[in-house]
Amino acid sequence: MKPTNWTSTALALLLAIATTAATAQVKIGVIASSTGPTAIVGIPQKNTVALLPKKIGDFTVEYIVLDDASDPTQTVMNAKKLLAENIDALIGPSGSPNAVGVLPFMAETGTPMLAPVGTTAVVLPMDDKKRWVFKTTQNDALISDALIAHMRKHGVKTIGFIGFNDPYGENWYKVFSEQAQKAGIRIVASERYLRSDGSVVGQVAKLMAAKPDAVLVAAAGGPTVLPHTTLVDAGYKGQIYQTHGAAAPNFLSSGGKKVEGAVLAASLMLVLPEVPDSVPSKAVAQNYVAAYEKMYGAKPATFGANVYDAGLLLQRAIPEAAKRGKPGTPEFRAALRDALESTRELVGTQGVYNMTPADHSGFDDRGRVLIVVKDGNWRMIKE
Numbered sequence: 001m002k003p004t005n006w007t008s009t010a011l012a013l014l015l016a017i018a019t020t021a022a023t024a025q026v027k028i029g030v031i032a033s034s035t036g037p038t039a040i041v042g043i044p045q046k047n048t049v050a051l052l053p054k055k056i057g058d059f060t061v062e063y064i065v066l067d068d069a070s071d072p073t074q075t076v077m078n079a080k081k082l083l084a085e086n087i088d089a090l091i092g093p094s095g096s097p098n099a100v101g102v103l104p105f106m107a108e109t110g111t112p113m114l115a116p117v118g119t120t121a122v123v124l125p126m127d128d129k130k131r132w133v134f135k136t137t138q139n140d141a142l143i144s145d146a147l148i149a150h151m152r153k154h155g156v157k158t159i160g161f162i163g164f165n166d167p168y169g170e171n172w173y174k175v176f177s178e179q180a181q182k183a184g185i186r187i188v189a190s191e192r193y194l195r196s197d198g199s200v201v202g203q204v205a206k207l208m209a210a211k212p213d214a215v216l217v218a219a220a221g222g223p224t225v226l227p228h229t230t231l232v233d234a235g236y237k238g239q240i241y242q243t244h245g246a247a248a249p250n251f252l253s254s255g256g257k258k259v260e261g262a263v264l265a266a267s268l269m270l271v272l273p274e275v276p277d278s279v280p281s282k283a284v285a286q287n288y289v290a291a292y293e294k295m296y297g298a299k300p301a302t303f304g305a306n307v308y309d310a311g312l313l314l315q316r317a318i319p320e321a322a323k324r325g326k327p328g329t330p331e332f333r334a335a336l337r338d339a340l341e342s343t344r345e346l347v348g349t350q351g352v353y354n355m356t357p358a359d360h361s362g363f364d365d366r367g368r369v370l371i372v373v374k375d376g377n378w379r380m381i382k383e
Contacts, residue, residue, distance in 0.1 A: 026059045026318060026327045028052075029066070029082035030307075031092035031102075036070025037195045040221040040250045042094040044292075044304030045116060049091075051291050052311035057319040059327060068093055070195075072101045083109050088327050089336060091310045092116065094303070095195075096168035096220070099133075107132045110330055112337045114313060116306030118220050118245050119167045120175065123360040134313065134340050135361040136306040138267075138350065138368055140175040142361075143244050146265035146368055147216070148176075148183050153383065156214045156239065158188045160207040162200070162227045163218030165192035172218035172243060188212050195223050204230045214238045220245030221303075225254045232258040239263060244368075248301040252376060262373045263381070267302045267350045270371055270378040281366065284312075285349040302350070309348035316346055 030049050033042030049063050064082060068075040075098035082090060083105060089112045093099055096119035103122060106113040107129035115122050120139045123130050151159070159180065163169030169192060177187055189210035191203035204227065207215060215238060217227045224246040231240060240262055242251075247266040251259060268275045269285045276282070288308050292300040317339035325331030343362065346353040351367025370381035 024059050024327060026056065026061045027085065027087045028061060028063050028314065029079075029085070029087040029090045029092075030063055031066050031068050031075055031078050031082070031090065031094070031098070032307075033070040033094035033098070034067045036068075037223065038070040038095045038098075038221055040248055040301070041303040042067070042070070044301045045092070045094055045307045047296055048292065048300065048304040048307040050295060051288070051308060053315050056315050057322060059318065059322070061314075061318075063091075068098060070095060070098075072098045075099075076101050076105070079105050083111060086328050087111065088333055089114065089314065091307055096121070096164075096171075097166040100167050103129055103133060110333050110337075112333060112340055114310035114340075116303065116310060117168075118243070119171045120361070121167045121171045126358055126360070130360070131341075131357075132337060133360060134355065136309045136313070136348075136350070137361070138244060138363045139359075139361045140172050140243070141179070142363055142365075142368055143265045144172070144176045144179050146370055147241050147243075147263070148179050148185065150263060150265075150370055150381070150383070151185055151214060151239075151241070152183055154239065156185060158186050158210075158212045158214075160189040160191075160210055160212035160215040161187055161218065162191040162193065162203055162207060162215065164220070164223070165194055168220055168245065169218050176216065176218070193219075193223075193227070195219075195221075197223070197226070200227050200230050201234075203227070204234050204236075207231070208234055208236060212238060214241060216241045216243075217246070218243050221248060222250055222254065224248075224251055225259065228262065229255055229258040244302070247371075248303060249299065250301075252373065252378075255373075256376075259373050260376075263370065265368050265370050267305065267367070268369050269302050269305055269349055271369060271380040274380040275369070279366070280347045281349060281351055284347055288349050305349040309350055309353075312346060312348050313340060313343060313353065316343060 032046040079102040242264040244266040320339035321335035324335035353362040355362040
């Protein structure tokens with residue numbers, strides 16, 4: 001029996017609907033500094049995109065990856081290009097000043113941004129623009145609190161500070177100086193340098209002249225090594241602290257014996273073998289490391305894990321957002337923002353996420369451990 005025209009039309013309509021559902025696509029833009037001074041951060045982030053979910057719920061996911069060459073101006077150009085392609089969310093960029101630069105454009109278009117950067121300035125203090133940004137690294141205050149606890153335990157009374165002359169360094173100084181004052185630790189010297197600087201001899205001379213008990217380097221990626229080794233070469237004998245921005249294999253390989261004894265607070269991913277199996281993030285981090293090693297033949301830096309966690313956040317949020325709108329629409333993007341903000345107890349590689357309207361990082365103490373460099377490797381400090 002031949003189908004009637006009505007039946008044929010109905011079948012064709014059902015087939016079209018099924019095909020549309022099967023091929024419905026979410027577009028995610030990614031901006032990574034895979035070249036330039038921030039490449040040590042950006043390369044593992046770019047590489048990690050290949051490990052992100054290609055299908056979430058009923059949707060396929062397309063990742064559009066662009067390199068900004070570590071240049072904030074190029075970051076803005078890339079962001080505008082991606083927004084013109086109607087992306088549903090942005091992962092990136094790699095650098096703190098780059099993220100601060102694109103924030104207004106993401107807010108203007110109502111597009112969620114998952115920022116794998118160090119500076120808390122992209123999410124705090126919360127306002128109408130920053131409500132579109134979610135941060136997949138620990139807030140500076142969480143890391144600073146752990147470092148100050150270590151300083152107090154080891155009798156540090158005075159400290160020298162040297163950090164980037166950009167939002168990363170400035171926010172670190174703001175957060176750390178406030179916490180240090182409350183802890184009775186006095187900052188006796190404060191210096192800045194550029195990510196592209198080849199020497200900090202002048203800044204280190206001023207730090208040495210102040211004779212601090214310890215020095216904190218507030219930087220990220222490859223440039224974390226320069227002040228550290230320069231201090232050692234100048235004969236500094238006090239404790240040198242680093243932020244979670246130093247949590248990369250390059251810090252160990254470039255610094256060599258000169259970074260022995262460095263103390264930082266960072267992700268448990270650096271010391272996974274020493275982390276108890278009861279810690280929720282351990283298994284997630286192990287899975288990420290194994291997948292990265294299988295694909296690239298090397299261990300990833302924690303910077304890559306920040307992008308992996310962005311994928312986990314989207315994996316949970318996209319199905320919720322789809323209840324209120326279709327990908328590619330303002331309604332979907334707004335719903336995606338709301339769904340990300342509603343994230344509760346999501347276990348990632350770095351810790352456990354609990355977002356709130358006031359906190360778009362969402363980490364607690366489960367998102368950090370104290371670490372020391374010993375015999376050329378990361379070792380957990382158990383105090």
